[in-house]
Amino acid sequence: MKDTMRQTALTLAIETPDDWWEVEALYDLCFAPGRSALSSYRLREGVTPIGPLCLTARDTDGILAGAVRNWPVRVDGEQAVLLGPIAVHPTRQGEGVAALLMQRCLADARNLGWSRLMLVGDALYYRRFGFERLADVTMPPPTNPDRVLGVALEQGAWLGVSGAVTSIRD
Template sequence: MRGLSKEAPEDRWEVEALFDLSFAPGRTALSSYRLREGVSPVADLCLVLRDEGGILGGAVRVWPVRIGTAEALLLGPVAVHPTRQGEGLGALLMQEVLERAAGLGWARALLVGDAPYYGRFGFEKLGDVAMPPPTNPDRVLGHALVPGAWDGVTGAVTRAV
């Protein structure tokens, strides 16, 4: 692999195409996208992974959100090109984004995803945190970037302003 880097403005449409390929163009109708509207992503945590030839292998984007008065990161989408799946690129993206988020002083991250997959990165079901409907509550997962970061954090996830 050529390497991991912050997403640059010129990467935008290629990353969008990867997300469309991975999740279908209707992905923007998902409730998590309502939390992203009008909010800039956390640029230092939006990452791309390219091979030696410069071909995009994977990408992740991250947005700030709120749960009550608590700030959190909403991870996703995260995608690996279908021809590169099974090579550990998704795990590399997840580990790197979480490490960078902690280094930037963020306390907590959440995502909507599959608990068995994301559990290996420290994500657990958040019973008292609700994403906008119709999100399946069993898929709302959180990761404490600092010990106890989710203690007492409850309520609806809302857009950062």
């Protein structure tokens, strides 16, 4: 399942085990090694990511330009996808790499039958992908509640869903 993007000459592909260390190095470069101290990482510990929703973006030379991983979570007993981290190599920022990864994640999650997707991020940036603040959904502290965002992949998927986000452990 590969998708070649002509405008930026990138190939999007599902992350493989051989990509793992390179993706981890990209995350460290973009977010610093202390990234695992963030509260969202508590929801990822001991949880297998959703494999078909973990993507890499590589240029024509095979160099990693960006990556994203997605995780299963529950909110008030309802399943959701927790998107992130999404990272773009500093030399490729501003080229639309994150947007390509995001659009592919949304389409693939919908095609795989997921009804809701959430993340912690900047509302002004993610609004263009349909994300809105989830006022009644809480992430582990000290997450800023204004940065808890969600998008419905099917009509009304977030209606009535509220409460704390919890892990779906393996």
